[in-house]
Amino acid sequence: MNDRTENLLLALPGLLLLALAFLLPIGQMLALSISGPDGPTLDHFVRFLSDPYYLGVLWRTVRLSFLITLICGAIGFPLAYIMTKVGPRLRLWLVVMVILPLMTSVVVRTFGWMVLLSRSGLIPQMLRDFDLVGRNFALMQTEIAIVVGMVQVLLPFMTLSILGVLTRIDGRLEEAARTMGCSFLQTVRTVVLPLALPGIVAGSLLCFTLSASSFVTPNLLGGSRIQVLAASIYRSVTSAPDWPFAAAQAVILFVGILLVLLPYIKLTGGKNG
Amino acid sequence: MAEVRLQTIRKSFNKTAVLHGISLDIRSGEFISLLGASGCGKTTLLRIVAGLEGVTEGRVEIDGRDVTSLAPEKRDIAMMFQSYALLPHLSVAENVRFPLRMRGIGNRDEQAEKVRAALETVQLGHLAERKPRQLSGGQQQRVALARAIVSNPKVLLLDEPLSNLDARLREDMQVELIEIHRRLALTTIFVTHDQEEALSLSDRIVLLNAGRIEQQGTPDEIYNQPATSFASNFIGSANLVPAEIVDGPQGPVARLGDGQELALATGETARGTATLAIRQEDLSLTTSGAGPAAKIRTRVFLGARNRYVMTLAGETLRALTPNDVVLADGAEVRLTVEPARIRVIRG
Amino acid sequence: MVKAVPFWLRVLAGVFLAFTALLLLAPLVVVVGVSVSESQFIAFPPNGLSLRWYSQVLSSNAYLNAGWISLQIALLVTVLATLIGGAAAIAIHRRQLPFSELWATVFLSPLVLPTIIYAIGMLMFWSAAFGPVNPVVLALSHTVIALPYVVRTTLAVLSESNPYLEEAARTMGANRLQRLWFVVVPQCVPGLAAGAFFAFNISFDEAVLSLFLRGPNLTTLPVQIYGQLEFSPDPSVAAVSTIMIALTIALIVIIDRMLGLTKFASA
Structure with a gap:
């Protein structure tokens, strides 16, 4: 046995698993998306892209994902930055604060929001009590509910992405900037933010991808009236089974995400997976 | 204990040749240093003896095999790595026992006894149960040494093992290495870029330059009779001054670029263009008297000594003087050198 | 730090942290609150205090079955992902395979692909090729999405280990198997452990694959909860959810004890 044989043997189970249970299924799905009763066809794509309803679903997906990513970045960056600056004890608690939701099932977290946002829930109740909204005000089954729920689901991903980069920044750079006359905020803007950019970009892409492809939270908080692409795919698989159409929608989602990811992958030479 | 024979070893990485046919015989029990700057191929040569690197051409024999x-x-060798390569999950004793365990030498009790003896040798018996990361750099280094000698290997290979230690510890370890080598008489190949280390430890030094053997010999030979300008510059970082050797009234003299002259030993036979190798400590500086005139550029205070950097005939020269010789920057000084201390290198 | 940051900014940071904590933890607190409510209906703040919903959960066959299935699958996934991913990471780390740079990307690719796309691919492939899904298929698909985590954590610890250990072991007479078992695998242990925790957590909480690949006898806990939420949520859902949160907390405590949470979070 030589080195190459040994390493091939080590990698083999993983390669087999990925080939049989990952690449093959995805290939199968790609094939199904162009399958029709009389051979290959693009009908399913045409049907999706020419129907205003589905175009609306697509637009909502993009719009909401963008908004969710933006909010996650706006909260995630300061949160991660504060985490690098506080003492070890507080940092540990902040890590718990981020990890605990991350490691709790999405279903459970969404349930929490359902309780909080429902008609008689705490948040609408409080808004009504302060006379900020009318008596018929509702949050459930609105886009706001989806955004709030998804921000909570995805904020940990964004925070950890940025945190990973921030912890690797040499703290002396900030001290150096201060000795060169930068105020605290100037230092953050001219030193920390540019250096954290790779983390912010990676976190944003992750958030956008996960947001565009999730359906559990949007389904439960947005209801059947406010559909996003992933929820529409799920419906095409389960309630109104049309698998080739579901596959075509999945391909559209996949291509859309690739279009967002590709410039980044090119930029980093594909090193960050 | 065994002899090692290297025959015309050539080694290329991706068609870049790093060793150009090295042949070397190492006697049983000899302590030999491979000395050279980084990139000269010394570590590659050591790794070839270890078997960690294959040869492009040539032959390696250990004990005639x-x-x-x-x-x-x-191969029944032991190697000490620059980074020590202690297994972090094993205790000190388990690290030292590792080669015995892998080679199946002795039963558990015999192994324990050998481990104890090896740790005793490096005076670390009391730290046997610690993990490597709980030790200082010097202690880790001793563990690595104990681990290398515990299996009584045929050849002991040391890859710059002292380079990560601070100056004081390095001196202690040098003494320890000498004593251990004297006691165990292991055939030892020691790779280093530090000429002092090589001079103080070795029976023989092999000076490598760009994949070739530049010179080999005892530390005394290497130091006092460098064969090439590279050797004299590398060992003792001598000043190299181009000169023309001509016959003067009282014997041969070296004529420098600006016409000034330095007397050479009467027995010197070389004539014509040559390079003079003059050690820094052999130059004496006086403000008056005979000898070529040079101009002081900078004084570097070294504590016990002063180093003067000066210009002579357009060349930069360095001289080490006792620290009571104090000269101002820009001062003109006269240089004197014992003629016998000047080495003339032809060409 | 203390003197370098203006006071008003420190106050602002405090307010910000409180807001973030509320945003991140409120849903969990609410779930726990609802679970101990006495009321028939889901209400927060809870009315009264009772553990009746817990006893209802513990006597519900649907929940117990789902929990048992989830646990079995999660354990199987943990073992499979750790073994397969760890071995692959070792091979990738040595960079001796052809196209060595490519392999890390291949093994991390399930991370980039949205789970929903993989889920429908898996469903369609399996139904077309073999018919109805079974627990092993679900476990295999969970293994695929957990694999990148194990590969990544193991690669991370390997990249920090001394690159000369294997060579040193060779000079000490260790053969191929001995080097793997006595030198390489022990270096991987922290990464393998972190990856194993990830794998268990991912599988146990996973909802998307489990929803697509569910069957009459194949309902995991998250799927069971999802079903309840879509149709008729009552406080028993909160009780199950609270049990899941408690499990997560237990997992976090174990991780912190074994590996250090701060380090784990940056993996």
Whole structure:
């Protein structure tokens, strides 16, 4: 046995698993998306892209994902930055604060929001009590509910992405900037933010991808009236089974995400997976 | 204990040749240093002896047996790495026992006894149960040494093992290495870029330059009779001054670029263009008297000594003087050198 | 730090942290609150205090079955992902395979692909090729999405280990198997452990694959909860959810004890 044989043997189970249970299924799905009763066809794509309803679903997906990513970045960056600056004890608690939701099932977290946002829930109740909204005000089954729920689901991903980069920044750079006359905020803007950019970009892409492809939270908080692409795919698989159409929608989602990811992958030479 | 024979070893990485046919015989029990700057191929040569690197051409023999294509684990050698390469999950004692365990030497009790003896040798018996990361750099280094000698290997290979230690510890370890080598008489190949280390430890020094053997000999020979300008510059970082050797009234003299002259030993036979190798400590500086005139550029205070950097005939020279010789920057000084201390290198 | 940051900014940071904590933890607190409510209906703040919903959960066959299935699958996934991913990471780390740079990307690719796309691919492939899904298929698909985590954590610890250990072991007479078992695998242990925790957590909480690949006898806990939420949520859902949160907390405590949470979070 030589080195190459040994390493091939080590990698083999993983390669087999990925080939049989990952690449093959995805290939199968790609094939199904162009399958029709009389051979290959693009009908399913045409049907999706020419129907205003589905175009609306697509637009909502993009719009909401963008908004969710933006909010996650706006909260995630300061949160991660504060985490690098506080003492070890507080940092540990902040890590718990981020990890605990991350490691709790999405279903459970969404349930929490359902309780909080429902008609008689705490948040609408409080808004009504302060006379900020009318008596018929509702949050459930609105886009706001989806955004709030998804921000909570995805904020940990964004925070950890940025945190990973921030912890690797040499703290002396900030001290150096201060000795060169930068105020605290100037230092953050001219030193920390540019250096954290790779983390912010990676976190944003992750958030956008996960947001565009999730359906559990949007389904439960947005209801059947406010559909996003992933929820529409799920419906095409389960309630109104049309698998080739579901596959075509999945391909559209996949291509859309690739279009967002590709410039980044090119930029980093594909090193960050 | 065994002899090692290297025959015309050539080694290329991706068509870049790093060793150009090295032949070397190492006697049983000899302590030999491979000395050279980084990139000269010394570590590659050591790794070839270990079997961690194959040869492009040539032959490696240990104890008369051809081991050129033998795997390192079958060579009965021990190697100490620059980074020590202690297994972090094993205790000190388990680290030292590792080669015995892998080679199946002795039963558990015998192994324990050997481990104890090896740790005693490096004076670390009391730290046997610690993990490597709980030790200082010097202690880790001793563990690595104990681990290298515990299996009584045929050849002990040391890859710059002292370079990560601070100056004081390095001196202590040098003494320890000498004593251990004297006691165990292991055939030892020591790789270093530090000429002082090589001079103080070795029976023989092999000076490598760009994949070739530049010179080999005892530390005394290497230091006092450098054969090439590279050797004299590398060992003792001598000043190299181009000169023309001509016959003067009282014997041969070296004429420098600006016409000034330096007397050479009467027995010097070389004539014509040559390079003078003059050690820094052999130059004496006086404000008056005979000898070529040079101009002081900078004084570097070294504590016990002063180093003067000066210009002579357009060349930069360095001289080490006692610290009571104090000269101002820009001062003109006269240089004197014992003629016998000047080495003339032809060409 | 203390003197370098203006006071008003420190106050602002405090307010910000409180807001973030509320945003991140409120849903969990609410779930726990609802679970101990006495009321028939889901209400927060809870009315009264009772553990009746817990006893209802513990006597519900649907929940117990789902929990048992989830646990079995999660354990199987943990073992499979750790073994397969760890071995692959070792091979990738040595960079001796052809196209060595490519392999890390291949093994991390399930991370980039949205789970929903993989889920429908898996469903369609399996139904077309073999018919109805079974627990092993679900476990395999969970293994695929957990694999990148194990590969990544193991690669991370390997990249920090001394690159000369294997060579040193060779000079000490260790053969191929001995080097793997006595030198390489022990270096991987912290990464393998972190990856194993990830794998268990991912599988146990996973909802998307489990929803697509569910069957009459194949309902995991998250799927069971999802079903309840879509149709008729009552406080028993909160009780199950609270049990899941408690499990997560237990997992976090174990991780912190074994590996250090701060380090784990940056993996």
